[in-house]
Amino acid sequence: MTSQDTIAAIATAPGQGGVGIVRISGPEAEQVLSRVFRPAKAAPLVSHMLTYGHVMDGGETVDECMAVLMRAPRSYTREDVAELQLHGGSYLCQRALSLCLQNGARLAEPGEFTRRAFLNGRIDLSQAEAVMGLISARGEQARRAALKQLEGGASSFIRQAAEELYDLQAGIAACIDFPEEISEEEAAGHLRPRMLALADTLDNACDERAARIVSSGLSVALCGRPNVGKSSLLNALLGEERAIVTSVPGTTRDMVTGDMTLCGSVIHLTDTAGQHDTDDPVERLGVERARRAAAQADVVLVVLDGSTAPTEDDLALLTRLKGLNVALVLNKADLPARLTPDAAAALLPGAKVLSLSARDPATLQPLRAYLADQAAVSDNLTLTQPRHLEAARRAASHLRQAAEADLLDFASIDLQSAQAALGEITGDQVEERLLDRIFSQFCVGK
Numbered sequence: 323m324t325s326q327d328t329i330a331a332i333a334t335a336p337g338q339g340g341v342g343i344v345r346i347s348g349p350e351a352e353q354v355l356s357r358v359f360r361p362a363k364a365a366p367l368v369s370h371m372l373t374y375g376h377v378m379d380g381g382e383t384v385d386e387c388m389a390v391l392m393r394a395p396r397s398y399t400r401e402d403v404a405e406l407q408l409h410g411g412s413y414l415c416q417r418a419l420s421l422c423l424q425n426g427a428r429l430a431e432p433g434e435f436t437r438r439a440f441l442n443g444r445i446d447l448s449q450a451e452a453v454m455g456l457i458s459a460r461g462e463q464a465r466r467a468a469l470k471q472l473e474g475g476a477s478s479f480i481r482q483a484a485e486e487l488y489d490l491q492a493g494i495a496a497c498i499d500f501p502e503e504i505s506e507e508e509a510a511g512h513l514r515p516r517m518l519a520l521a522d523t524l525d526n527a528c529d530e531r532a533a534r535i536v537s538s539g540l541s542v543a544l545c546g547r548p549n550v551g552k553s554s555l556l557n558a559l560l561g562e563e564r565a566i567v568t569s570v571p572g573t574t575r576d577m578v579t580g581d582m583t584l585c586g587s588v589i590h591l592t593d594t595a596g597q598h599d600t601d602d603p604v605e606r607l608g609v610e611r612a613r614r615a616a617a618q619a620d621v622v623l624v625v626l627d628g629s630t631a632p633t634e635d636d637l638a639l640l641t642r643l644k645g646l647n648v649a650l651v652l653n654k655a656d657l658p659a660r661l662t663p664d665a666a667a668a669l670l671p672g673a674k675v676l677s678l679s680a681r682d683p684a685t686l687q688p689l690r691a692y693l694a695d696q697a698a699v700s701d702n703l704t705l706t707q708p709r710h711l712e713a714a715r716r717a718a719s720h721l722r723q724a725a726e727a728d729l730l731d732f733a734s735i736d737l738q739s740a741q742a743a744l745g746e747i748t749g750d751q752v753e754e755r756l757l758d759r760i761f762s763q764f765c766v767g768k
């Protein structure tokens with residue numbers, strides 16, 4: 323696979339739409355376009371200008387369309403790029419694509435246009451990944467983070483760190499090459515604090531929780547003993563009858579999930595089976611799943627029935643959840659209270675207590691505000707992709723090893739490893755296999 327060949331793919335999503343776009347990129351893009359597109363007025367195409375005409379299969383008109391040619395290097399891939407803007411039907415797009423393939427292009431791999439943009443130096447690897455981040459963003463928070471990355475936020479941070487690393491490596495090389503000018507102790511005394519400071523800077527940029535929330539949303543588990551109103555609360559938050567609600571304890575056996583967006587953040591809700599001591603084998607499986615969901619959640623909402631006194635099952639559950647990020651939801655506030663917010667707060671000191679009724683949507687606002695607050699992450703987040711965090715942590719760990727090395731020779735090897743880890747983020751040092759893995763996650767046509 324080389325950029326010597328010309329690739330084509332449908333760039334718009336499958337299904338019917340106002341327009342459907344077939345994109346072509348490579349040295350033959352203009353020729354392929356000229357073979358399948360006939361402009362309404364016979365005149366040469368002007369780069370970056372839309373031209374009205376028809377897609378032709380020999381003498382047969384296939385569709386009326388607009389075409390645009392974007393000559394290199396002012397294009398997405400930095401190659402010649404041509405696009406056909408057709409009527410947005412799946413069959414039409416397929417037919418136009420087939421024509422391009424019969425006329426000199428080959429079908430693009432997933433992400434191949436963006437891969438070419440990266441290989442041709444228009445964007446670095448972290449920016450290429452941000453393109454997919456933007457496409458898959460489900461809320462404002464993810465969109466903002468991906469755009470920042472696309473604009474080079476992560477790249478410039480990593481490049482600055484890489485510059486400091488080069489300086490450190492140069493310092494060590496000077497000491498090894500000119501031992502009479504600077505002693506090893508002197509150099510180490512001077513360079514080690516800088517290695518540790520850089521390791522701290524990298525570690526501080528790695529906020530795994532925030533990064534996970536940006537990419538997958540805040541995961542929230544609704545837990546509690548049977549019949550307290552967990553499923554009712556899920557439905558009330560989602561505004562739809564997602565889970566079955568009955569007055570029979572043990573109604574929910576499996577997990578029921580649903581997503582909502584609050585202040586631009588995606589909140590991933592999981593309703594779980596009521597947790598209590600039971601011999602019923604099906605319920606027990608449900609309870610096990612509920613416990614797993616709680617352990618994996620960013621926030622556990624323990625639902626309590628405010629119209630009854632706390633039971634053994636409530637207390638056992640609160641004990642089991644110690645150490646997790648728990649908030650107490652006192653449900654059924656429309657009924658006479660048997661458990662006050664103060665009494666609930668005493669059950670789990672320090673936990674947030676929210677009183678509401680799943681039957682009255684107007685009472686849910688404080689819970690929504692609480693969840694939005696839990697999902698909020700700093701706008702200054704630099705690294706948000708798990709792959710970048712892992713590489714930055716690895717670089718920091720090599721820097722710490724370098725700072726501890728007895729001999730500068732060894733430190734130098736650790737610094738090279740740190741440099742390689744940072745290079746994986748921007749794609750300066752990257753194996754073909756890693757590129758294959760990253761771009762295979764892209765959609766075809768991007």
Ligand SMILES: Nc1nc2c(ncn2[C@@H]2O[C@H](COP(=O)(O)OP(=O)(O)OP(=O)(O)O)[C@@H](O)[C@H]2O)c(=O)[nH]1
Pocket residue numbers: 546547548549550551552553554555566567568569570571572573574575594595596597653654655656657678679680681682
């Ligand atoms: N009065 C009142 N009843 C409620 C409220 N929320 C839920 N209920 C009732 O409580 C009963 C149990 O509700 P569910 O939502 O099924 O409870 P659950 O916690 O999911 O129960 P399991 O699935 O069995 O664990 C149903 O009869 C609901 O209508 C509320 O805020 N006020």
Ligand SMILES: [Mg+2]
Pocket residue numbers: 552553554565566573574593594596
């Ligand atoms: Mg339920």
